Amino acid sequence: MNAAAITSAPQEILLAEPRGFCAGVDRAIEIVERALQKFGAPIYVRHEIVHNTYVVNDLKAKGAIFIEALDDVPAGSTLIFSAHGVSRAVQEEAAARGFQIFDATCPLVSKVHVEVAKLHKEGYEFIMIGHKGHPEVEGTMGQLESGIHLVEDVADVARVQPAQTELLAVVTQTTLSVDDAADIAAAIKLRFPNARQPKQQDICYATQNRQDAVKVMSPQVDVLIVVGSPTSSNSNRLAELARKLGTESYMVDSADELQARWFEGRQRVGLTAGASAPEILVRQVIDRIKALGAVSVRKMAGIEETVKFPLPKGLKLID
Numbered sequence: 658m659n660a661a662a663i664t665s666a667p668q669e670i671l672l673a674e675p676r677g678f679c680a681g682v683d684r685a686i687e688i689v690e691r692a693l694q695k696f697g698a699p700i701y702v703r704h705e706i707v708h709n710t711y712v713v714n715d716l717k718a719k720g721a722i723f724i725e726a727l728d729d730v731p732a733g734s735t736l737i738f739s740a741h742g743v744s745r746a747v748q749e750e751a752a753a754r755g756f757q758i759f760d761a762t763c764p765l766v767s768k769v770h771v772e773v774a775k776l777h778k779e780g781y782e783f784i785m786i787g788h789k790g791h792p793e794v795e796g797t798m799g800q801l802e803s804g805i806h807l808v809e810d811v812a813d814v815a816r817v818q819p820a821q822t823e824l825l826a827v828v829t830q831t832t833l834s835v836d837d838a839a840d841i842a843a844a845i846k847l848r849f850p851n852a853r854q855p856k857q858q859d860i861c862y863a864t865q866n867r868q869d870a871v872k873v874m875s876p877q878v879d880v881l882i883v884v885g886s887p888t889s890s891n892s893n894r895l896a897e898l899a900r901k902l903g904t905e906s907y908m909v910d911s912a913d914e915l916q917a918r919w920f921e922g923r924q925r926v927g928l929t930a931g932a933s934a935p936e937i938l939v940r941q942v943i944d945r946i947k948a949l950g951a952v953s954v955r956k957m958a959g960i961e962e963t964v965k966f967p968l969p970k971g972l973k974l975i976d
Contacts, residue, residue, distance in 0.1 A: 666950025667920045670943060671878055673870040673929035674959030679863030682707045682933050685740035686716070686965045688761040691972040693720050696757075702729045703747065704739040704792050706761060707933035708889040710910050717792040727751055735759070740933075741792040742766040744799020765831050765861045765967050766793055766957055770921030772855070773800045776826050782819045784808055784852065786841045787830030791890055794830055810837075814844040825852040832891035832932075834898060835868050863932045864891045867961050871895050871929060874957060875902040878927035880919055882946075883908040884938050885931030892931025899927075912941040920949050 687705050692700045692918045698720020705723055707711050713723060727750055730736055737755045742762040751758055762770075773783060783805040787794040806817045809837075819825055827845055829838050830947060838860055845852055858865075875881060881899040885892020885908055892908060899906035904927070907919055920926060926946055932941050 663912070665922065667879075667923050667946060668950075669925045669951055670946055670951050670954045671874060671925055671927050672939075672954060672956045673867070673874055673927065674957050675863070675866050675870065675929040675962050676928075677884075677932070677934055677936050677939060679861070679932040679962070680964040680966050681765060681861070681863070682742055684968065685761040685763070686712060688759055688968060688972060689716050689721050689737055690719070691968070691974060692737060693760060694974055695801045696735050697974065700735050701756075702737045702738060702739060703727070703743060703751075704736070704741060705888070706739050708892075709886045709931075709933040709935070711935060711938055712933065727754060729850055730754070730756060737761050738793065740766070740785035742770060742796030743792075745801075746799060746951040759969050759972065761969075762796070762860070763831070765859075766796070769797055769828050769831070769859050770800050773797065773805070773828060776853070777801055777804065779824065781824040781826045781853070782806070782821065783828055784814075784817060784819070784845055784849075785825050785828050785830070786833065786838050786845075786865070788833075789891060791830060793890075797828065797830070808841060808845070811841055811844045811917065814841065814848055817848075819849075822849055822851065825849050828856050829851055829855070830890070831859055831861040832864050832894065833859055833860055834894045836863055836898075837965075862964065863962065864894070866962065867891065867895060867929060867932065868898055870957065870959050871898050871927075872902065873959075874927045875899050875904040875928070878904060878925045880904070881927035881929070882919075882942060883929055883931065884910075884934045884942055886910050886933070889931045889933050892934065895929055895931060909942065911938060912945040915942065915945050915949075917949055920946065926951065
């Protein structure tokens with residue numbers, strides 16, 4: 658690269674396709690917005706509805722109150738469970754308190770919960786691949802009182818001590834790195850050859866598609882920007898994946914976090930967004946990179962997502 662190029666501003670922004678909102682996030686946000694329109698503020702939401710600062714602040718401004726403990730919800734209130742899902746204990750406590758409840762759990766997370774309940778009745782124990790402390794993991798593990806063991810990496814697999822190994826099933830958090838999860842699943846299969854794998858991969862279609870797009874994009878760009886909040890698992894995985902592929906990558910919650918030095922000598926900038934990041938933030942990032950000198954924006958070819966999930970009953974605005 659010549660000296661002129663080293664100091665030059667970016668010339669092109671390459672946009673990943675698909676990027677941003679998935680069907681589960683769309684549905685979860687719509688549930689909160691419809692509840693606010695139908696029942697009025699405040700509407701209580703257990704945990705951030707999705708892991709994005711902009712979305713949460715927007716809904717707060719409209720009258721949503723985000724809580725972690727059900728003690729913070731007044732009697733007679735409307736309560737929404739976040740897209741990440743909740744444990745059976747939370748479900749039961751909320752029902753016992755008599756709240757009007759709408760469940761915004763992503764249907765792909767609910768599918769994992771249903772599978773855990775079904776196989777548990779058949780006597781299975783579980784190994785769950787996921788990140789400790791993530792609300793989705795807490796919700797899935799909380800479907801059972803015991804018999805579900807968390808592994809975060811290959812090393813954890815050697816430490817798992819199930820009570821029996823004849824009936825053992827593997828489940829995963831839906832927002833993991835596809836490649837990392839495959840490595841851990843292979844280690845589980847090596848140690849527990851009879852362990853039942855998910856019929857269909859638990860990692861959701863949107864997570865897979867966004868990671869596949871980053872794999873295609875990374876070799877074509879000099880730096881990759883991921884729009885997503887620090888708490889967003891799937892957004893973090895996109896930035897990690899690019900780095901593993903040898904591409905410099907940064908994750909930003911908003912355009913304000915972009916730093917001019919990231920783009921010095923970078924001719925082509927890749928841009929994607931996690932499944933909980935709205936397109937308005939992507940547009941603001943594009944504007945900021947253009948202000949730094951980028952002159953063109955090109956959209957990559959990619960999978961068009963057509964998945965749509967139905968809303969819970971009781972949220973039609975006109976009954």
